[in-house]
Amino acid sequence: NAGVTQTPKFRILKIGQSMTLQCTQDMNHNYMYWYRQDPGMGLKLIYYSVGAGITDKGEVPNGYNVSRSTTEDFPLRLELAAPSQTSVYFCASSYVQGYTFGSGTRLTVV
Amino acid sequence: DAKTTQPPSMDCAEGRAANLPCNHSTISGNEYVYWYRQIHSQGPQYIIHGLKNNETNEMASLIITEDRKSSTLILPHATLRDTAVYYCIVRVAFGNTGNQFYFGTGTSLTVIP
Numbered sequence: 001n002a003g004v005t006q007t008p009k010f011r012i013l014k015i016g017q018s019m020t021l022q023c024t025q026d027m028n029h030n031y032m033y034w035y036r037q038d039p040g041m042g043l044k045l046i047y048y049s050v051g052a053g054i055t056d057k058g059e060v061p062n063g064y065n066v067s068r069s070t071t072e073d074f075p076l077r078l079e080l081a082a083p084s085q086t087s088v089y090f091c092a093s094s095y096v097q098g099y100t101f102g103s104g105t106r107l108t109v110v
Numbered sequence: 111d112a113k114t115t116q117p118p119s120m121d122c123a124e125g126r127a128a129n130l131p132c133n134h135s136t137i138s139g140n141e142y143v144y145w146y147r148q149i150h151s152q153g154p155q156y157i158i159h160g161l162k163n164n165e166t167n168e169m170a171s172l173i174i175t176e177d178r179k180s181s182t183l184i185l186p187h188a189t190l191r192d193t194a195v196y197y198c199i200v201r202v203a204f205g206n207t208g209n210q211f212y213f214g215t216g217t218s219l220t221v222i223p
Contacts, residue, residue: 004153035213042197043154043213059212090153098144099211101153 002026006091006102013081013109021076021105023091031094032074033058034066036087037104043090049074081109114198119218122192128185130217132198135179142201143174144211145183147194154197154213157183188221195219 007022025032030051035043035058045058049068063085065077074093078085086109092099115133122128134143144159158165158172160181165172171184185192197216 042215045212088151092153098146098156098159099154101155103153104151 004091004093004100004102006089006105008105009103010106011108013078013107015081015083015109017081018077018079019081019107021078021089021091021107023074023076023102024072025074025091025093025100026072027093027095027100028071029093029095029100030071032068033092033094033099034064034074034076035090035092036060036085037090038087046076046089078107083109085109114200114214116196116198116214116217118215119220121220121222122185122188124190124221124223125187128188128192128219128221130183130185130196130198130219131180132183133180134198134200137178137200143172143178143181144199144201145170145172146197146199146211146213147192148197148216149191149194157196188219190221190223193219193221 004025033048034046037043044060046060046064047058047066049055052068052071055066055068068074089105091102142159142161145157146154148154158167158170160172160174174181195216195218197213199211
């Protein structure tokens with residue numbers, strides 16, 4: 001049972017480039033989430049999904065897009081990378097007691 | 111969701127009990143208190159949650175005051191591996207509106223040898 005898997009673990013992007021952060025869970029959880037965490041700060045919710053085909057904005061959605069075509073996958077898309085998007089990104093899925101988090105993707109935009 | 115207030119940092123001697131406070135004076139009757147922790151840039155880890163009664167599991171105990179306006183997470187015998195940032199979150203029960211959690215800055219607990 002792998003839980004929540006995020007890829008890549010590290011990435012350096014140039015300003016204006018685009019990329020997709022992948023997130024997959026094998027626990028059949030309906031709810032999935034994307035958070036970002038800036039240095040020394042708490043987690044900020046970017047987007048979440050309550051099931052396949054349903055997504056909604058969190059606290060800080062600007063500059064990001066998501067899709068949820070299957071229960072397992074919840075990719076996060078950055079279209080025009082900006083230095084302000086330098087952060088650690090966490091994907092999570094939820095069950096009765098709370099969240100299971102992935103190990104994170106450390107993104108640097110230069 | 112109700113807002114929570116936690117001290118920014120705390121120290122605890124190894125082997126002693128670590129008591130982490132959380133204030134949530136605007137909590138509603140249907141809101142639970144959740145605790146998570148984050149060890150050095152890893153993804154946050156669920157610890158415990160409760161509604162009214164005190165709760166205990168293999169990791170910790172949660173003490174909620176009778177008026178529910180504050181709570182305390184207790185790590186009974188802190189070890190160096192318990193050094194982490196601890197988040198107290200108040201949220202309605204799972205299953206409502208996606209159950210998204212909003213994390214603050216938490217309490218940075220340092221366990222000292």
